[in-house]
Amino acid sequence: MRLILLGAPGAGKGTQATFIKEHYNIPQISTGDMLRVAVKAGSPLGIKAKHFMDSGELVPDDLIINLVKERLTEPDCINGYLFDGFPRTIPQAEAMKQAGVAIDYVVEIDVPFDEIIVRMSGRRVHPASGRTYHVKFNPPKVEGKDDVTGEPLVQRDDDKEETVRKRLDVYVAQTRPLVDYYADWAAHSAEGSPVKAPQYRKISGTGSVEAIRQRVVEALK
Ligand code: AP5
Ligand code: ZN
Numbered sequence: 650m651r652l653i654l655l656g657a658p659g660a661g662k663g664t665q666a667t668f669i670k671e672h673y674n675i676p677q678i679s680t681g682d683m684l685r686v687a688v689k690a691g692s693p694l695g696i697k698a699k700h701f702m703d704s705g706e707l708v709p710d711d712l713i714i715n716l717v718k719e720r721l722t723e724p725d726c727i728n729g730y731l732f733d734g735f736p737r738t739i740p741q742a743e744a745m746k747q748a749g750v751a752i753d754y755v756v757e758i759d760v761p762f763d764e765i766i767v768r769m770s771g772r773r774v775h776p777a778s779g780r781t782y783h784v785k786f787n788p789p790k791v792e793g794k795d796d797v798t799g800e801p802l803v804q805r806d807d808d809k810e811e812t813v814r815k816r817l818d819v820y821v822a823q824t825r826p827l828v829d830y831y832a833d834w835a836a837h838s839a840e841g842s843p844v845k846a847p848q849y850r851k852i853s854g855t856g857s858v859e860a861i862r863q864r865v866v867e868a869l870k
Pocket of ligand 1: 733773
């Protein structure tokens with residue numbers, strides 16, 4: 650299984666990815682998680698990425714494309730992969746197509762923006778694993794602690810309301826055009842592309858985490 654989870658910041662991509670990656674035994678390739686690791690480690694990539702992330706802007710395409718291409722050479726990608734938060738610009742999607750990176754499904758998770766603001770304000774994460782909780786909608790078993798390791802949960806630096814609004818603007822301007830991009834590709838799939846067009850599935854991302862999980866399962870049948 651090779652798929653892309655597409656959706657606005659806070660749509661629940663990371664939350665659903667936790668289940669999908671276990672179900673299909675594939676790695677979750679979250680460019681956001683990888684960048685946060687790089688920032689924390691103070692690597693050259695992290696140093697370049699930090700101010701873009703803190704201001705809610707996208708990190709430049711060339712850095713992201715190289716990061717993902719390198720990740721795809723690791724042996725755990727042999728059975729497939731789940732892209733979470735990537736691609737999020739047309740040039741990123743085009744670079745994957747040109748590199749012959751195959752995708753079976755693009756699953757768009759659709760959530761109204763006013764609900765997203767509420768979700769982000771209560772989000773807590775376990776930085777080492779990327780596991781995500783919400784203080785009210787998806788609480789950990791023990792308050793403030795990761796369910797698996799018991800380690801402390803933290804709030805993300807870019808979850809301040811003004812930064813969330815900026816990220817939503819960036820999503821509309823730079824990532825939402827991918828919806829048409831994949832639809833057009835599917836409609837003209839015979840025209841000399843190095844890889845087959847993915848199937849496009851749009852699901853509603855409102856309701857319980859479990860209800861959305863069921864929709865994902867249905868969408869991938
Ligand atoms: P990234 O980490 O990818 O953030 P994002 O796309 O903005 O998405 P989020 O992680 O915020 O949301 P999510 O959809 O995963 O939602 P979640 O499951 O956590 O990117 C961060 C930054 O890195 C970017 O701004 C950019 O600077 C940079 N970057 C990353 N990739 C890049 C790329 N490809 N190109 C350029 N720059 C890049 O859920 C959110 C909350 O809602 C949680 O609290 C969760 O518990 C809760 N929740 C989930 N489902 C439900 C539900 N059904 N009901 C109620 N609450 C729910
Ligand atoms: Zn995420």
